[in-house]
Amino acid sequence: MSKAWIRTAEAYEAACALAADNPKAFWAEIAAGFTWQENWEHVLEWDFQHHDVSWFRGGKLNITENCIDRHLADKGDTTAIIWEGNDPREQPEHISYKELHSRVGRYANVLKRQGVGKGDRVCLYMPMIPDLAIAVLACARIGAIHSVVFAGFSARSLADRINDAGAVAVLCSDGMYRGDKELAVKAVVDEALEECPGVNTVLVSKRTQWPVEMQVGRDHWYYEEALHVGDDCPAEPMESEDPLFILYTSGSTGKPKGVVHSCGGYMVYTGYTFRNVFQYESGDVFFCTADIGWITGHSYLLYGALLNGATTLMFEGVPTWPGPGRLWQIVDKYRVTHLYTAPTAIRALMTFGEDPVLSHNLHSLKVLGTVGEPINEEAWQWYHTHIGKGRCPIVDTWWQTETGGIMISGMAGVTDQKPAHAGLPLPGILPVLLSPDGQELTEPEAEGLLAIRFPWPSMIRTTFGDHQRCVDTYFKPFPGYYFTGDGARRDAKGMYRIIGRVDDVINVSGHRLGTAEIENAINHHPQVAESAVVGYPHDIKGQGIYAYVILKDGDAGDENLRGTILETVTEHIGKIARPDKVQFVPGLPKTRSGKIMRRILRKIAEGETEQLGDTSTLLDPGITALLIQGKIE
Numbered sequence: 001m002s003k004a005w006i007r008t009a010e011a012y013e014a015a016c017a018l019a020a021d022n023p024k025a026f027w028a029e030i031a032a033g034f035t036w037q038e039n040w041e042h043v044l045e046w047d048f049q050h051h052d053v054s055w056f057r058g059g060k061l062n063i064t065e066n067c068i069d070r071h072l073a074d075k076g077d078t079t080a081i082i083w084e085g086n087d088p089r090e091q092p093e094h095i096s097y098k099e100l101h102s103r104v105g106r107y108a109n110v111l112k113r114q115g116v117g118k119g120d121r122v123c124l125y126m127p128m129i130p131d132l133a134i135a136v137l138a139c140a141r142i143g144a145i146h147s148v149v150f151a152g153f154s155a156r157s158l159a160d161r162i163n164d165a166g167a168v169a170v171l172c173s174d175g176m177y178r179g180d181k182e183l184a185v186k187a188v189v190d191e192a193l194e195e196c197p198g199v200n201t202v203l204v205s206k207r208t209q210w211p212v213e214m215q216v217g218r219d220h221w222y223y224e225e226a227l228h229v230g231d232d233c234p235a236e237p238m239e240s241e242d243p244l245f246i247l248y249t250s251g252s253t254g255k256p257k258g259v260v261h262s263c264g265g266y267m268v269y270t271g272y273t274f275r276n277v278f279q280y281e282s283g284d285v286f287f288c289t290a291d292i293g294w295i296t297g298h299s300y301l302l303y304g305a306l307l308n309g310a311t312t313l314m315f316e317g318v319p320t321w322p323g324p325g326r327l328w329q330i331v332d333k334y335r336v337t338h339l340y341t342a343p344t345a346i347r348a349l350m351t352f353g354e355d356p357v358l359s360h361n362l363h364s365l366k367v368l369g370t371v372g373e374p375i376n377e378e379a380w381q382w383y384h385t386h387i388g389k390g391r392c393p394i395v396d397t398w399w400q401t402e403t404g405g406i407m408i409s410g411m412a413g414v415t416d417q418k419p420a421h422a423g424l425p426l427p428g429i430l431p432v433l434l435s436p437d438g439q440e441l442t443e444p445e446a447e448g449l450l451a452i453r454f455p456w457p458s459m460i461r462t463t464f465g466d467h468q469r470c471v472d473t474y475f476k477p478f479p480g481y482y483f484t485g486d487g488a489r490r491d492a493k494g495m496y497r498i499i500g501r502v503d504d505v506i507n508v509s510g511h512r513l514g515t516a517e518i519e520n521a522i523n524h525h526p527q528v529a530e531s532a533v534v535g536y537p538h539d540i541k542g543q544g545i546y547a548y549v550i551l552k553d554g555d556a557g558d559e560n561l562r563g564t565i566l567e568t569v570t571e572h573i574g575k576i577a578r579p580d581k582v583q584f585v586p587g588l589p590k591t592r593s594g595k596i597m598r599r600i601l602r603k604i605a606e607g608e609t610e611q612l613g614d615t616s617t618l619l620d621p622g623i624t625a626l627l628i629q630g631k632i633e
């Protein structure tokens with residue numbers, strides 16, 4: 001990929017010009033830097049109306065050959081994955097490319113022996129242990145479609161995702177450690193599987209050594225199965241457009257949808273952007289704090305890094321345990337050069353002041369990155385001054401589960417950076433700002449709805465099992481464009497600042513949640529008649545969750561009931577979706593046609609009491625005063 005490595009602002013300009021002028025030639029040249037078993041016939045075919053897009057059609061490849069095999073000759077002994085356990089006293093692992101090759105091959109052979117094959121869906125529900133990375137790659141090795149579910153989701157959420165994907169196998173661990181907590185994993189899987197008749201294989205990795213129930217014929221210890229197979233597994237030839245994985249993400253309506261990414265385009269784009277955005281060089285150590293259960297973990301902790309023969313650090317624990325200096329200690333311990341994290345983590349660590357930072361030298365750091373939510377200027381400055389010591393460029397990377405890779409971002413040290421701005425689009429990415437009626441805002445300085453007007457290799461291909469939903473969600477709102485769901489501002493130099501979601505999606509600690517999804521969960525509580533959920537500004541989490549709840553038959557709300565409502569949400573989705581504030585209300589602001597005016601609910605949750613806007617269409621205008629009176633501080 002050396003030709004595709006951009007190291008100067010001029011080269012960036014030239015790449016943008018070429019990509020805009022002749023996108024097929026541009027992407028063909030980048031794709032040629034990867035190993036293909038067969039060359040493609042068509043670089044790009046596309047139609048946004050039905051969202052029928054293909055990249056490198058006719059080409060055959062296996063992403064794991066590009067992530068592992070092709071590095072064996074000159075990097076076989078280089079560390080591919082450093083694993084740091086939850087407890088700093090635990091022995092870390094350094095997995096070389098050679099070792100990764102054999103561990104992935106062995107896991108792949110175990111899957112095959114269980115009858116898992118190309119096109120089968122496999123669900124992974126595991127903590128951040130090496131087996132998670134290895135199992136993901138093993139699926140890709142044999143052409144099985146992985147669907148990783150973050151191990152903080154509840155049994156119900158897991159069951160929904162397993163069933164939606166039609167998964168035949170689940171890969172998990174016995175238990176997990178997270179900070180000072182020990183949590184069950186296999187037991188959650190067992191509970192989920194009561195609702196999942198299609199799963200016939202469960203492979204269990206050992207982490208906590210807890211006794212777990214094993215269902216004969218279905219459940220197997222991975223380490224036992226591994227004894228029966230060798231570690232050489234040929235890479236399955238995959239069509240460029242074959243699905244590589246499904247990853248569920250929340251939208252503004254209905255249940256989370258399974259975003260599908262393809263093998264070829266995803267490989268080309270994540271490999272290209274990893275190298276260019278982070279300016280990774282041989283010998284560097286890349287530390288992405290995201291869990292592999294989210295897209296950031298997929299694209300940059302794992303695939304993008306390994307595609308570049310990088311050393312990537314996988315951390316099982318949390319930034320604040322056993323103390324607030326944990327991340328900085330890891331940086332020094334492994335001489336981390338690149339730190340990629342979420343603004344929420346930075347804001348949380350800021351609250352401990354500089355002392356935990358000052359006891360570490362952080363000399364090794366070269367590049368800092370953020371992702372997942374807008375970073376406020378104060379957090380940006382703190383990160384820049386205290387962590388980067390004023391000398392490390394910060395890349396504020398804007399992208400989404402659906403985009404597969406980074407879309408708008410600086411390239412570290414190459415293009416300009418501006419606090420709290422994601423910056424310029426990457427070469428080949430053509431963002432536009434639209435007015436609510438779909439007109440492109442052509443002035444350089446503008447604020448509007450963010451959309452993309454040309455395909456890029458790692459874009460979402462479909463939503464699993466329901467292509468129409470994909471078309472309706474992303475391509476129908478503004479014909480001819482991919483609609484992101486975000487609002488953004490552009491400055492005179494063309495740099496973008498992402499403002500946040502314009503739909504009913506909220507971003508809590510960088511995690512995406514649909515308000516409808518949380519309302520559904522709350523409504524399962526036997527005493528709840530109706531609820532409405534909105535986001536509100538939260539100092540640490542970016543957005544907090546505010547729930548307005550109407551109880552049945554004049555029930556009075558108290559702390560106890562509030563607690564059981566939170567429990568219901570935990571049971572239906574997971575702890576990450578628990579509302580921060582629950583206000584019991586006698587009614588909701590509805591129009592005569594029964595539509596909830598969320599704009600008013602948002603304002604009240606934000607603490608606005610005067611400027612509520614037009615309330616004349618409300619069925620019961622008096623309700624707003626009652627809501628303001630009972631607001632939870």
Ligand code: PRX
Pocket residue numbers: 249295296370371372373374375396397398399400401402422484485486498499500501507510511512
């Ligand atoms: O609102 C944007 C926000 O996160 C959303 C995508 O969430 P998800 O699919 O979970 O992927 C997160 C990790 C890529 C976007 O619609 N977002 C992501 N990155 C940024 C951001 N908001 C502001 N600045 C960013 N750098």
